[in-house]
Amino acid sequence: MRLLIAAVGRLRAGPERSLVDEYLRRTPWPVEEREIEVRRRLSGDALTAAEADALVAAVPQGSVVVALDERGETLSSPAFADRLGRWRDQGRPGVAFLIGGADGHGPAVRDRADLTLSFGPMTWPHLLVRGMLAEQVYRAWSILEGHPYHRA
Numbered sequence: 001m002r003l004l005i006a007a008v009g010r011l012r013a014g015p016e017r018s019l020v021d022e023y024l025r026r027t028p029w030p031v032e033e034r035e036i037e038v039r040r041r042l043s044g045d046a047l048t049a050a051e052a053d054a055l056v057a058a059v060p061q062g063s064v065v066v067a068l069d070e071r072g073e074t075l076s077s078p079a080f081a082d083r084l085g086r087w088r089d090q091g092r093p094g095v096a097f098l099i100g101g102a103d104g105h106g107p108a109v110r111d112r113a114d115l116t117l118s119f120g121p122m123t124w125p126h127l128l129v130r131g132m133l134a135e136q137v138y139r140a141w142s143i144l145e146g147h148p149y150h151r152a
Contacts, residue, residue, distance in 0.1 A: 001087065002094040003031040003137060006058040007130055008051045008101035010035050019131035023138045031137065034058050045106075052106025055098045063094040064114045067105050068133065070123055072116030077150060081140035083115065099129055 011017050024031050036058065038050045059065055064087050075083070087095055098109055110116070119132055142149035 001029060001084075001092065002060070003029055004034065004058070004060065004063065004094060004096040005031060005099070005130065005133060006034040006036060006055050006096060007099035007126065008036045008038075008055070009126060010037065011127060011130060016127040016131055020134045023131070023134035027134070027138045027141055029137070029141060031134075044103075048101065048103045048106040049108065050106075051101045052108035052110075055100070055105075056108045056112050059096040059098075059112070060094050062092065063096040064092050065096050065098060065109075065112050066115045066117050067098045067100070067109050067113035068119070068129055069100070069105055069110075069116050070118050070121060072118035074118050074120060077136060077139050078143055080117075080136055081143035084137075084140045085144045097133055099126055099133070102126070 011020065020033075024033075036051060036054045038047060038054060040050065042050055056065075084095065098105070098113070100106075100109065105113075119129065124132065139150050141147070
């Protein structure tokens with residue numbers, strides 16, 4: 001199963017980039033990252049809609065779409081691993097994780113999402129969300145494989 005992390009904005013060199021790289025390096029699943037930038041001068045709902053359209057366009061055909069949003073469902077790490085494992089076992093070709101811009105996701109992403117996932121009710125910087133997601137993907141793999149990384 002292939003994974004995609006598509007996010008609005010650029011992740012430059014620094015501790016956040018290092019964190020993402022560390023966990024993606026550990027993860028045996030193939031993970032692609034795509035950074036989405038809307039180059040037109042837009043603001044408000046128009047910008048959010050353009051970002052959403054670009055994120056949805058990045059999703060490979062047949063992929064499960066997971067939108068990260070503070071209003072989404074909160075899952076424990078084992079429950080997250082279970083979802084990924086079920087999608088893998090159902091023969092789904094991939095999972096696309098979508099991280100919106102500063103104003104969240106537009107309607108195109110919300111309409112397309114198979115799961116809206118939250119890392120809790122707090123608002124997290126988008127740069128940290130990528131690192132948190134990369135770690136949870138690695139943790140999910142370790143849970144599914146019985147690797148000792150996850151100690152419940």
